[in-house]
Structure formats: structure tokens, C-alpha cells
Amino acid sequence: MSAELLKKHKIRVTPFRIKVLSVFKKTHSALSLSDLESGIGEFDRVTLYRTIKTFLDKGIIHEILMPGDIKKMALCQDGCNTHLHDHKHLHFHCDSCQETFCIDLPAYPEIVLDGFDIKQIEIQAQGVCKNCG
Amino acid sequence: MSAELLKKHKIRVTPFRIKVLSVFKKTHSALSLSDLESGIGEFDRVTLYRTIKTFLDKGIIHEILMPGDIKKMALCQDGCNTHLHDHKHLHFHCDSCQETFCIDLPAYPEIVLDGFDIKQIEIQAQGVCKNCG
DNA sequence: TCATATTTGCAATTTTGTTGCATTTGTTTA
DNA sequence: TAAACAAATGCAACAAAATTGCAAATATGA
Numbered sequence: 001m002s003a004e005l006l007k008k009h010k011i012r013v014t015p016f017r018i019k020v021l022s023v024f025k026k027t028h029s030a031l032s033l034s035d036l037e038s039g040i041g042e043f044d045r046v047t048l049y050r051t052i053k054t055f056l057d058k059g060i061i062h063e064i065l066m067p068g069d070i071k072k073m074a075l076c077q078d079g080c081n082t083h084l085h086d087h088k089h090l091h092f093h094c095d096s097c098q099e100t101f102c103i104d105l106p107a108y109p110e111i112v113l114d115g116f117d118i119k120q121i122e123i124q125a126q127g128v129c130k131n132c133g
Numbered sequence: 134m135s136a137e138l139l140k141k142h143k144i145r146v147t148p149f150r151i152k153v154l155s156v157f158k159k160t161h162s163a164l165s166l167s168d169l170e171s172g173i174g175e176f177d178r179v180t181l182y183r184t185i186k187t188f189l190d191k192g193i194i195h196e197i198l199m200p201g202d203i204k205k206m207a208l209c210q211d212g213c214n215t216h217l218h219d220h221k222h223l224h225f226h227c228d229s230c231q232e233t234f235c236i237d238l239p240a241y242p243e244i245v246l247d248g249f250d251i252k253q254i255e256i257q258a259q260g261v262c263k264n265c266g
Numbered sequence: 267t268c269a270t271a272t273t274t275g276c277a278a279t280t281t282t283g284t285t286g287c288a289t290t291t292g293t294t295t296a
Numbered sequence: 297t298a299a300a301c302a303a304a305t306g307c308a309a310c311a312a313a314a315t316t317g318c319a320a321a322t323a324t325g326a
Contacts, residue, residue, distance in 0.1 A: 109242040127252035
């Protein structure tokens with residue numbers, strides 16, 4: 001339940017935040033800013049910006065940036081919080097339906113670069129998704 | 134030489150484009166929009182936007198989007214053109230010096246997802262680079 | 267060198283994001 | 297359950313970033 005999620009991250013439960021979360025929960029793919037805007041209905045732009053910022057800071061949602069200036073957001077996994085975003089999944093963008101999905105990977109690829117200390121790896125994939133293929 | 138690069142992609146050789154390319158060639162890391170702006174000196178913003186758009190379209194440069202809303206650009210490999218961007222490298226962002234590098238990989242990870250037709254994979258890594266580590 | 271399509275630079279406009287502040291609301295605790 | 301207080305909201309004003317249309321300038325091929 002959305003209220004629990006907010007409490008877990010120690011921020012207040014407000015109608016607007018519940019509304020935003022409900023838009024995220026309604027879909028299984030990641031949302032762009034305009035997806036959110038149209039999903040919410042009437043809203044104040046400033047409040048939405050601040051809500052998104054808070055959700056990002058608290059580890060409630062994460063940003064997904066894909067080639068072609070595509071910027072989306074999706075709900076985080078349970079383990080995420082303000083300081084740690086640990087997503088053992090890749091982000092897949094379908095060139096056909098334009099949707100972006102978070103897909104869990106059984107084994108996350110290991111990459112070693114001599115001299116570099118790699119702290120985090122993100123994988124972005126593009127192609128045709130299960131529904132469109 | 135920069136003029137050759139423009140000719141190869143069938144666009145006109147102009148002082149402004151040469152200037153922009155020279156900024157790219159001067160550095161080994163990827164450039165943000167403001168890096169470019171300060172590298173060029175005096176310029177018209179509209180012309181810069183259009184030049185970037187043209188270079189992206191023609192496959193002369195590619196965009197790199199990293200977590201934290203970091204957006205940079207870098208010169209493409211030889212093989213790139215309007216329709217195909219084939220980068221067998223990963224993008225590494227150093228949390229210390231804030232620079233972003235394209236790093237060639239000897240072996241690019243193979244990823245298979247049941248039902249999905251993966252056409253392209255991009256890997257973004259974060260951590261501490263060779264120079265800072 | 268000329269003709270022509272491309273590119274540039276400017277002005278105006280639109281879109282996107284930010285700041286400050288007064289009001290409202292959620293939560294804690296007595 | 298009421299009061300107290302911090303957090304969140306909504307509005308207005310502002311600032312920054314990006315886009316459009318168009319006239320003038322320029323690169324290129326004949």
C-alpha cells in the first residue's frame with residue numbers, strides 16, 4: 001500500500017504523493033514526466049517537481065536515461081534508500097511501443113577495467129519487446 | 134582532419150563546425166553542453182543547438198546519459214552514421230573528477246532475454262577513474 | 267564566377283525548471 | 297483529542313533552456 005511506502009521512507013503521507021504513486025503502480029513500464037503529468041490529472045507543476053525530487057532523494061523512484069534523450073522514472077526495489085540504489089536489473093527500451101521496462105537479470109555481468117574502480121554498472125538495452133515481437 | 138570528417142558525412146564545411154569539432158578533439162573525455170559552450174568562445178546558441186543536432190543525426194557524435202541527469206557528448210567511432218551507432222565501448226563516469234570517458238572493451242558482454250530482441254546494449258559505469266584512483 | 271541550396275544569426279516565443287513566501291496540512295505528544 | 301510545530305502545498309514571479317521563422321550570408325557544384 002502506498003501510504004506504507006511513504007512511511008517507510010519517513011516522509012508524510014499526502015493525497016498528492018499517494019496520487020503520484022498510484023500512477024506508477026498502475027503501469028508496469030517506466031514513466032516520462034509527461035506520462036506522469038497526464039496520469040495525475042490536474043496538478044501544480046512545482047509540487048510535482050518537488051515530489052519527484054523527494055522520491056528520487058529517498059530512493060522511492062529511480063531515473064532511467066536512454067539514448068535519444070529519453071528520460072523516464074520507475075519505482076525502486078525494496079532495498080533502495082537515500083544513499084543506496086541497488087538495481088540488479090537492466091533497462092530495456094522498445095523501439096516499437098516506446099515503452100521502457102526494468103528487467104531483472106539472473107546474473108549481472110562482471111566487468112573489470114584495469115586501473116578503474118567500478119562502483120556501479122547500469123545496462124541499457126534497446127530493441128523489440130516481448131509484447132511487440 | 135575535421136574538414137574530411139564533415140565531407141565524409143556529406144555536410145558542408147563551415148568555420149563554426151570546424152570550431153566545434155576542434156573542441157571535441159582537444160579533449161579525451163566527453164563534453165557537456167556547457168563544456169562545449171565555454172570551449173567555443175563566442176557563439177550563437179541557436180547555431181550550436183543546430184550543429185549538435187546535425188552531428189547527432191549524421192553520426193558524428195553520440196550522446197551519453199549518466200545517472201544523476203548528467204548529459205554529455207563524444208565523437209563517434211569510424212563506423213557510425215545516421216542510422217547505425219555501433220559503440221563497442223562502455224561509458225565511465227568518474228565520481229571524483231566528474232569526467233566521462235569512452236572505454237573500449239575487449240569483450241562486450243552477451244545478454245540474452247527470452248522473448249526480447251535486443252538490438253543494442255549500452256553500458257554505463259561509475260566509480261573512480263585511473264587518474265584519480 | 268554564377269546559381270542554388272545550406273547554414274547562420276537574430277528576434278520573438280515557448281517550454282521547462284526554480285525561488286520565495288503565505289497558507290494549509292500531517293504528525294507528534296501531552 | 298487538541299494544540300504545537302514542522303513539512304508540504306499552491307501561487308506568483310522569475311530564470312533558464314530550447315524552438316521557430318525568416319532574412320542575410322556562405323559553401324559547393326557546374
